[in-house]
Amino acid sequence: MAPHTEQLTRPAVRLKALTRSFDGxxxxxxxxxxxPAGQFVALLGHSGSGKSTLLRAVAGLDHEVEGSGELIAPERVSVVFQDSRLxxxxxxxxxxxLGTDGKEAAAKGRAxxxxxxxxxxxxxWPGELSGGEAQRAALARSLVREPELLLADEPFGALDALTRIRMHGLLRELWERHRPSVLLVTHDVNEAIVLADRVLVLEKGRIGLDLTIDRPHPRSSGDPRLGEYRERLLAALGVTEDLK
Amino acid sequence: MATTTTTTSTAPAPTAAPPGAPDARRRRRSLSPGRRLPASRLIGPALLLVLWASASAAGRLDPGAVPAPWTVLETAGRLWTDGTLPTDVLTSLRRAAAGFAIGLTAGVVLALVSGLSRVGEALIDGSVQLNRAIPTLGLIPLFILWLGIGETFKIAIIAIVVYIPIYLNTHAALSGIDHRFVELAEVQGLSRLRFVRQIVIPGALPGFFVGLRLGVTGSWLGLVVLEQINATSGLGYLMFQAQNYGQSDVILVGLLVYGVFGLVSDSAVRLIERRVLSWRRTLSS
Structure with a gap:
């Protein structure tokens, strides 16, 4: 399927029967x-479908949430939030x-x-950056830690459409160079199919659809061959053709 | 409700600018007060000074009640050269500085302990709130009984006046730190120490400075009261004595020195604040 099969042998993330609930x-x-290690995965779902809950569970940020199940995640995990959080x-x-040290840290940060x-x-100062620049800085912060797994919670949701397209290119490029596993949470079907090699749809608390997108990169959202993927994903999300 | 709509059609279209005037589009009227006048803070006081001086020169003021500005300056010079004023100023400064230093330390330490641990909060916060409810100057009789009428009780009262606003504002800033930054610290794997150093303390600094400025003002306030009721030296004592002898010029000299103290210390705090919080300028400008 993907061109880098040799890297896909050991799983980076494994969830088994993971449950999480809030107030029952x-x-x-x-x-x-x-x-698998090095795979670029997008996670789609309605708002409230539990996308962020899943991501936060993998990130280990759900301290006071009830739940059970098995969760294996790598040692070095970076998170990019919707806000740049600088x-x-x-x-x-x-x-x-932030949070790194060592002699070469500054050089790595500059790079x-x-x-x-x-x-x-x-x-x-962060206050002097535009929204897109701030989000780039947040990406740089996540890269410095050389993550094995990059978690991104709607990282481009607050950006304007043009900046978002540019950021898509940048994220994919960074992934090509560093090859972390990526779990990108988004509600944007186009973003998912342009960026990811595998798209999951979260539905009623479970993975409702697991779709491998076998198209070469760089992709354009206008590519007609992506259309069928889009339709299947929209159908899984409950959006039928005549509603669009 | 549909009756009012008819009037709009008769008004001329406001956008119909002549074609030769590209800048004809009107700017909206600005509602902000506009640009600052140069040295705007000094204009009001300077005007008052001029009024005072001219009224004195014209003989419209009773020199026994309100002496002329130059009389006050002369008296200040005399008191300075005969050594009374420097001694009293030094005594007052020493009291204020000692009380302020103790209050500052106590306020910051208590705020940190109470803001960073739930046990600390349970032990400290309620007690400080209780302490705040009691007017500190009302503690003077009790403190005289406990500590005697010397320097210790004066410094203790000033320290209490100073620590309360510093504690309250620093504690509020500490507990108001954005939860998203706490989450970020967890994600970035910050140790507790680094979390405090890189997120908690810088995040609480703006609140701390609000408390610091209130504390500085409070220390002078406490000083004035203490030196006028129970002192045998210091600026307040000087003024108290002058009252007995009807020397209004000496009283004004004392007030002048207090004013200079207050102004200088407040400016100093502001200067430090601007330096330390330089990142904020990028947001407010």
């Missing part, structure tokens, strides 16, 4: 999922370096900023 309302109802009182480079196109902005 079951949000995840026995999710089984394996993500510390406003810390300059961009130090934001990127990561250069990679996302923010070279020269190391000494800026």
């Amino acid at each position: 309302r079951t949000v995840l109802d026995g999710v089984d999922l394996e993500i 510390l406003p009182w810390t300059r961009v480079l130090d934001n990127v370096l 990561a900023l250069a990679e996302v196109g923010l070279a020269g902005r190391e000494r800026s």
Whole structure:
């Protein structure tokens, strides 16, 4: 299926019968999922379908949530949130370096900023960045840690359409270069099929559809061959053709 | 409700600008107060000073009640050269500085302990709120009984006046730290120490500075009261004595010095605040 089969042998993430509930309302109802190392996965679902709950569980951020099941995730996990979540009182480079240390940390931070196109902005304050630039800095911060797994919770949701397209290219490019496993939570079907090699639909607390998208990159959302994937995903999400 | 709609059709179209005038589109009227006047803070006080001086020169003020500005300056010079004023100023400064330093330390330490641990909060926060409800100057009789009428009780009262606003504002800022940043710290694998250093403390600094400015003002307030009721030295004592002898110029000298103290210390805190919170300028500008 994907061109990098040799990297896909050991699973990076394994969920078995994962359940999570809030105040007795079951949000995840026995999710089984394996993500091979280095795979780019998108997770679709309605708002309230539990996408973020799943991501937060994998990130280990659900401290006071009831639940059971087996969860294996790699040691080095990075999270990109919908908001850039840069510390406003810390300059961009130090934001990127948050939580890392070592002698080469600063050099790595600079390299990561250069990679996302923010070279020269190391000494800026986050308040001086545009929304797109702030999100690039957040990507750089996640890269510096050399993650085995990159979790992204609607990372482009707050950006304008043009910036979003540019960020899609950047994310895919960074993935090609660093090859972390990616779990991208989104509600945007086009974003999912343009970026990911595998798209999951979360439905009623379980994985309702698991679709491998076997098209070469870079993809354009106008590609007619992607149309059938889009239709199947929309159908799984309960959106029929005449409703669009 | 449909009756009012008929009037709009008769109004001329506001966008019909002549074709030769591209800039004809009107800017909206600005509702902000506009640009600051240069040195705007000084204009009001300067005007008052001019009024005072001219009224004195014209002989419209009773010199026994309100002496002329130059009389006040002369008295200040005399008191300074004969050594009374420097001694009293030093005494007052020492009291204020000691009380302020103790209050600042106590406020910050208590706020950190109470803001960072639930046990600390349970032990400290309620007690401080209780302490706040008692007017600190009302503690003076009790403190005199406990600590005697010397320096210790004065410093203790000033410290209490200072620590309360610093504690309250710092604690509020600590507990108001954005939960999203806590989550970020967890994701980035920050240790507790680094979390406090890189997120909690910088995040609480704006609140701390609000408390600091209130504390500085409070320390002078406490000083004035303490020196006027139970002192044998200091600026307040000087003024108290002057009252007995009807020397209004000496009282004004004392007030002038207090004013300078207050202004200088407040400006100093503001300067430090601007330096430390320089990242905020990018947001407010």
